[in-house]
Amino acid sequence: MQKLIKDLIQKNNTKILFVVLDGLGGLPLKGKTELDVARKPHLDALTAMSACGLHIPVAMGITPGSGPGHLSLFGYDPIEWQIGRGVLEALGLGIELKKTDVAIRVNYATIQDGIIKDRRAGRIPTDKNKKLTGRLQEKIRMIDDAEVIFAPGMEHRFAVVLRFPEPLPQGSASIKDTDPQKEGKSPIPITPETPQAERVAKITEKLISQIAESIKNEPAANFVLLRGFSQVPDIPHFDEIYGLKSLCIATYPMYRGLASLIGMDSPAITGDLKEEIDFLKKNYNDYDFFFLHMKKIDSFGEDGNFAGKASKIEEFDSVLPEILSLNPDVLIITGDHSTPSVLKSHSWHPVPVLLKSPYVLGDTCKAFTEREFTKGEFGIFPTVNLMTLALANAGRLKKFGA
Amino acid sequence: MQKLIKDLIQKNNTKILFVVLDGLGGLPLKGKTELDVARKPHLDALTAMSACGLHIPVAMGITPGSGPGHLSLFGYDPIEWQIGRGVLEALGLGIELKKTDVAIRVNYATIQDGIIKDRRAGRIPTDKNKKLTGRLQEKIRMIDDAEVIFAPGMEHRFAVVLRFPEPLPQGSASIKDTDPQKEGKSPIPITPETPQAERVAKITEKLISQIAESIKNEPAANFVLLRGFSQVPDIPHFDEIYGLKSLCIATYPMYRGLASLIGMDSPAITGDLKEEIDFLKKNYNDYDFFFLHMKKIDSFGEDGNFAGKASKIEEFDSVLPEILSLNPDVLIITGDHSTPSVLKSHSWHPVPVLLKSPYVLGDTCKAFTEREFTKGEFGIFPTVNLMTLALANAGRLKKFGA
Numbered sequence: 109m110q111k112l113i114k115d116l117i118q119k120n121n122t123k124i125l126f127v128v129l130d131g132l133g134g135l136p137l138k139g140k141t142e143l144d145v146a147r148k149p150h151l152d153a154l155t156a157m158s159a160c161g162l163h164i165p166v167a168m169g170i171t172p173g174s175g176p177g178h179l180s181l182f183g184y185d186p187i188e189w190q191i192g193r194g195v196l197e198a199l200g201l202g203i204e205l206k207k208t209d210v211a212i213r214v215n216y217a218t219i220q221d222g223i224i225k226d227r228r229a230g231r232i233p234t235d236k237n238k239k240l241t242g243r244l245q246e247k248i249r250m251i252d253d254a255e256v257i258f259a260p261g262m263e264h265r266f267a268v269v270l271r272f273p274e275p276l277p278q279g280s281a282s283i284k285d286t287d288p289q290k291e292g293k294s295p296i297p298i299t300p301e302t303p304q305a306e307r308v309a310k311i312t313e314k315l316i317s318q319i320a321e322s323i324k325n326e327p328a329a330n331f332v333l334l335r336g337f338s339q340v341p342d343i344p345h346f347d348e349i350y351g352l353k354s355l356c357i358a359t360y361p362m363y364r365g366l367a368s369l370i371g372m373d374s375p376a377i378t379g380d381l382k383e384e385i386d387f388l389k390k391n392y393n394d395y396d397f398f399f400l401h402m403k404k405i406d407s408f409g410e411d412g413n414f415a416g417k418a419s420k421i422e423e424f425d426s427v428l429p430e431i432l433s434l435n436p437d438v439l440i441i442t443g444d445h446s447t448p449s450v451l452k453s454h455s456w457h458p459v460p461v462l463l464k465s466p467y468v469l470g471d472t473c474k475a476f477t478e479r480e481f482t483k484g485e486f487g488i489f490p491t492v493n494l495m496t497l498a499l500a501n502a503g504r505l506k507k508f509g510a
Numbered sequence: 511m512q513k514l515i516k517d518l519i520q521k522n523n524t525k526i527l528f529v530v531l532d533g534l535g536g537l538p539l540k541g542k543t544e545l546d547v548a549r550k551p552h553l554d555a556l557t558a559m560s561a562c563g564l565h566i567p568v569a570m571g572i573t574p575g576s577g578p579g580h581l582s583l584f585g586y587d588p589i590e591w592q593i594g595r596g597v598l599e600a601l602g603l604g605i606e607l608k609k610t611d612v613a614i615r616v617n618y619a620t621i622q623d624g625i626i627k628d629r630r631a632g633r634i635p636t637d638k639n640k641k642l643t644g645r646l647q648e649k650i651r652m653i654d655d656a657e658v659i660f661a662p663g664m665e666h667r668f669a670v671v672l673r674f675p676e677p678l679p680q681g682s683a684s685i686k687d688t689d690p691q692k693e694g695k696s697p698i699p700i701t702p703e704t705p706q707a708e709r710v711a712k713i714t715e716k717l718i719s720q721i722a723e724s725i726k727n728e729p730a731a732n733f734v735l736l737r738g739f740s741q742v743p744d745i746p747h748f749d750e751i752y753g754l755k756s757l758c759i760a761t762y763p764m765y766r767g768l769a770s771l772i773g774m775d776s777p778a779i780t781g782d783l784k785e786e787i788d789f790l791k792k793n794y795n796d797y798d799f800f801f802l803h804m805k806k807i808d809s810f811g812e813d814g815n816f817a818g819k820a821s822k823i824e825e826f827d828s829v830l831p832e833i834l835s836l837n838p839d840v841l842i843i844t845g846d847h848s849t850p851s852v853l854k855s856h857s858w859h860p861v862p863v864l865l866k867s868p869y870v871l872g873d874t875c876k877a878f879t880e881r882e883f884t885k886g887e888f889g890i891f892p893t894v895n896l897m898t899l900a901l902a903n904a905g906r907l908k909k910f911g912a
Contacts, residue, residue, distance in 0.1 A: 456899075
């Protein structure tokens with residue numbers, strides 16, 4: 109499909125603003141969803157003049173992680189393009205990955221006489237982790253031809269990236285987790301699962317022994333367990349497929365990381381929604397496409413905080429006029445997946461989506477809610493088609509066939 | 511897709527109850543469908559608190575047989591997994607098929623000087639068929655290394671199963687029908703269409719001549735015509751893909767046979783809906799998944815009996831409270847295809863479906879009817895996705911990607 113779209117692309121001066129309210133969709137508590145109870149006059153008014161519907165990120169019944177959720181929004185088939193755990197962890201810790209990288213999630217662990225006593229090294233404090241990981245970075249910079257990059261995370265978690273001089277062949281990160289998932293066992297030795305993985309395996313063995321040598325006298329964090337070996341996918345870039353110069357505006361590193369994987373400019377910014385919108389305004393003239401990510405709705409959903417999630421929807425509603433004042437040619441407001449407070453997690457439910465442009469029917473839905481959006485002119489459709497709708501409404505797609 | 515689902519399965523103690531009202535969907539007679547006119551207070555009340563929609567068994571406009579209709583409900587792509595005519599006939603006659611079997615539909619016919627006089631042997635009485643076929647079974651038990659199993663059907667029809675010591679390679683049943691479809695012609699000789707089919711062809715030639723020898727002095731049924739040669743598909747089992755211990759509750763052999771093909775326990779039961787529900791209750795603690803099949807709605811549809819079909823819907827409604835009292839974690843009520851009385855046959859129309867679980871929006875449809883269900887939160891979707899929704903609502907699927 110992306111191949112077809114690429115062939116139909118025509119450039120113009122339109123601007124597409126793609127607002128992702130993370131975890132937007134919800135489920136009813138006493139009959140009403142978070143969107144039902146939130147006071148959101150601006151969103152509801154916009155609904156009446158927009159095309160609306162619900163989209164399914166991966167497939168009916170499948171709950172997407174953030175990776176598949178976002179790739180799908182940007183038109184990448186999330187089953188074809190699977191982002192490894194190590195890569196997502198590294199992105200989340202703020203490492204800017206390159207296509208030559210292999211990324212690994214690592215736990216500090218406690219080992220005694222070759223047996224794992226604690227897979228999480230007693231959940232050492234994050235400060236201690238920072239100190240230890242900083243020390244490792246000082247000592248270990250290259251192994252064979254691979255640059256080694258460390259990034260500390262929370263408690264016992266960190267990430268390691270092996271940066272090679274050139275992209276590695278497919279299958280190069282097919283290495284078994286060394287974490288046996290149980291205490292009282294030995295770590296699993298490095299086991300390449302394909303011949304292509306032997307180069308990374310050899311380096312990883314050296315990495316483990318160098319780390320172990322360096323931390324062997326620590327009281328708790330005296331060993332490491334490696335999981336989620338993964339290569340950065342050789343995924344086509346956004347500008348290459350769509351001809352869009354694109355900017356990611358997100359405060360969480362993982363979303364910026366995902367965006368940078370597909371070639372969006374993804375500068376680090378801090379603050380909350382207000383700062384994000386200021387940043388959008390400042391850069392509005394310099395890009396064709398803007399991915400504006402708001403995290404907090406999802407966070408409250410994950411916490412099971414129904415009222416909190418609703419209040420964050422209201423917060424977005426209050427800044428919506430500022431966004432509208434930019435008058436983008438195409439404005440999309442949606443989520444990457446649903447996060448119903450009653451489930452305290454991502455879910456499989458379709459995600460509400462609104463698209464404003466001069467070229468929609470409109471007038472099918474009365475309010476920005478899940479139930480109303482079942483009546484929308486988009487129906488219920490695969491998320492991966494949304495980018496095509498954005499491009500079409502921006503006049504950026506030629507006719508297919510004569 | 512089933513591969514993806516298999517990777518995401520997590521087990522728990524939930525129960526999924528899947529009620530299939532065969533031939534459920536209908537069409538209007540004087541403006542109202544069978545579901546519109548049926549008094550069904552329990553179904554309508556359940557609708558309000560459930561997720562609803564319509565599903566398409568094979569593809570828009572395609573009328574499914576019972577095989578594709580049910581496979582699709584259970585998450586098997588009905589185009590990928592085609593069940594041969596011989597296999598369906600044998601299942602319908604109550605033969606428990608194994609993966610080593612080749613099944614064939616057979617007609618008794620009348621032949622004279624090598625020319626077919628009557629392709630149906632004057633539609634001999636079913637009793638006569640039973641006697642003849644019983645005699646054949648006594649005489650013919652093995653041909654080469656294949657066990658031969660006969661099962662009489664109605665009038666001139668019966669089935670033969672060749673049971674081999676091991677599963678045969680794909681293509682082993684690619685043999686032309688011997689029925690020329692016209693009187694006044696000779697039977698078509700056994701013709702293998704692939705090299706793999708030669709083993710079965712050789713045995714089938716012997717089978718025909720042994721049968722002919724045995725019945726040559728019959729006045730009408732003095733020969734046989736063979737059709738629908740088919741292998742039992744090597745289809746993955748339900749427990750293997752979904753991790754569900756599953757029970758089929760159906761009074762008609764063909765549905766039990768289909769269920770047993772995908773590894774459901776499918777004990778023979780007799781009686782009607784009441785007996786089925788008693789059986790469900792008795793076995794409720796021992797399974798994760800229940801396929802409860804009600805045949806009668808379809809039968810009245812096939813007869814063109816509009817009022818009769820509506821009354822059978824009412825009959826189901828009257829026992830629904832008993833089903834609800836079991837309080838399954840996920841309850842699905844749907845059909846395998848539509849059978850509008852006005853068409854007197856299966857049809858291509860989407861099939862109403864209701865799913866009750868704690869994790870639905872609900873409140874989108876006012877009554878259990880085809881028209882109301884176009885407003886449902888599921889929209890109109892491929893039947894093959896329904897199993898994924900069942901698993902998701904039962905909490906039996908992990909998140910896809912991080």
